[in-house]
Structure formats: structure tokens, C-alpha cells
Amino acid sequence: xxxxxxxxxxxxxxxxxxxxxxxxxxxxxxxxxxxxxxxxxxxxxxxxxxxxxxxxxxxxxxxxxxxxxxxxxxxxxxxxxxxxxxxxxxxxxxxxxxxxxxxxxxxxxxxxxxxxxxxxxxxxxxxxxxxxxxxxxxxxxxxxxxxxxxxxxxxxxxxxxxxxxxxxxxxxxxxxxxxxxxxxxxxx
Numbered sequence: 194x195x196x197x198x199x200x201x202x203x204x205x206x207x208x209x210x211x212x213x214x215x216x217x218x219x220x221x222x223x224x225x226x227x228x229x230x231x232x233x234x235x236x237x238x239x240x241x242x243x244x245x246x247x248x249x250x251x252x253x254x255x256x257x258x259x260x261x262x263x264x265x266x267x268x269x270x271x272x273x274x275x276x277x278x279x280x281x282x283x284x285x286x287x288x289x290x291x292x293x294x295x296x297x298x299x300x301x302x303x304x305x306x307x308x309x310x311x312x313x314x315x316x317x318x319x320x321x322x323x324x325x326x327x328x329x330x331x332x333x334x335x336x337x338x339x340x341x342x343x344x345x346x347x348x349x350x351x352x353x354x355x356x357x358x359x360x361x362x363x364x365x366x367x368x369x370x371x372x373x374x375x376x377x378x379x380x381x
Contacts, residue, residue, distance in 0.1 A: 198230055279350050280364040283373045286337055297334040299360075301349045302341060302367075310367055310378040312339065320345045327356050339363035339370070341381075 205226065212218040227236040247255045289296060298315040300307055307317045318326050320340070330336070336358050340346040343366040353360035363370065371378045 281361040283370045336360040342366040
């Protein structure tokens with residue numbers, strides 16, 4: 194069932210693109226088409242324009258796409274990661290947890306990512322919120338910061354260390370944790 198769903202939605206998207214390009218018919222602009230494949234029903238919702246939207250609002254601030262790999266600091270070419278002085282490997286963290294060390298595990302991903310998988314006992318504070326929440330963190334505990342691949346968490350780790358925290362970055366993020374320690378967790 195799931196295999197045909199992308200085909201159905203893709204066909205609808207292609208039809209919309211063609212209508213817009215050749216200027217015929219009525220597009221779905223300003224409306225949301227909801228498809229329930231199990232019931233074989235379509236619903237249409239009208240969407241009000243958000244005047245403060247950074248993309249399509251009255252004064253857009255986002256005017257171009259960003260490069261995902263560059264934005265997240267991910268090297269898609271497969272270049273070897275250089276280890277930073279504050280990096281810690283998943284095996285080292287797992288060993289410390291097994292020894293009973295009281296580590297504060299800080300996940301700086303977004304809430305949706307946190308729903309997919311996480312380190313046991315981790316606290317979620319998305320990267321954008323970390324500067325405003327420094328005062329709420331326990332400075333007496335050792336902090337291990339992680340994200341999906343280790344880039345966002347490296348940024349957060351530098352910020353925490355500059356604020357006086359004993360923070361380390363989980364090298365390779367949750368991706369490496371799953372690879373080396375807990376392969377039963379969901380990958381995304």
C-alpha cells in the first residue's frame with residue numbers, strides 16, 4: 194500500500210506543475226489536498242496566508258534555498274571527520290554510562306527528530322533554544338551533546354564550553370550511536 198502512495202501524490206504534484214507552467218486550470222495554491230489512501234477519499238482544506246511567513250509573507254526574509262549539507266555541516270562526499278578536542282565517541286559514552294557516570298545527555302535536534310530515536314534519559318533542547326536556556330542547565334554535571342551527525346551538537350558544545358560547562362560532543366551523533374551501540378533504534 195505504501196509503495197503506491199508516493200506515485201499517486203507524485204502524479205498529482207506533476208499535474209499541478211504542468212497546469213502552472215502552461216497556465217490552464219485551477220491550481221491548488223492556497224489549498225491543501227488531503228488524501229486518505231485507506232478510505233480512498235480526498236479532502237480539501239483552505240489555507241490562509243500567513244502574512245508573517247519568512248518565505249511568502251508580506252516581507253519575506255528567506256529568498257533562496259539553502260544547501261542542506263552545508264547548513265547542517267554534513268560532508269556528503271564522505272571525507273573523514275576530523276576529531277575535535279571535545280569530541281567523544283559513542284563507545285566512550287556507552288562505557289561511561291555503564292560505569293554509572295552521571296552524564297547529562299543533551300539532544301539539540303528538533304522535536305520531530307527526537308520522536309524517531311534518542312539516547313536513553315536524554316533531554317531535548319533544540320539548538321536554537323540552547324543560548325536562552327543556559328541558565329536552566331546544571332553546570333555541575335558533565336554534559337554530552339548530540340544531534341543527528343555531530344555538527345549541530347559541535348556548535349552547541351562550543352557554546353556550552355564558552356559558558357563554563359564541561360561539555361563534550363558525541364562524534365557522529367545518533368547515527369554513529371545506532372551504528373556502534375544500539376542498532377535496534379530507528380534510523381532516519
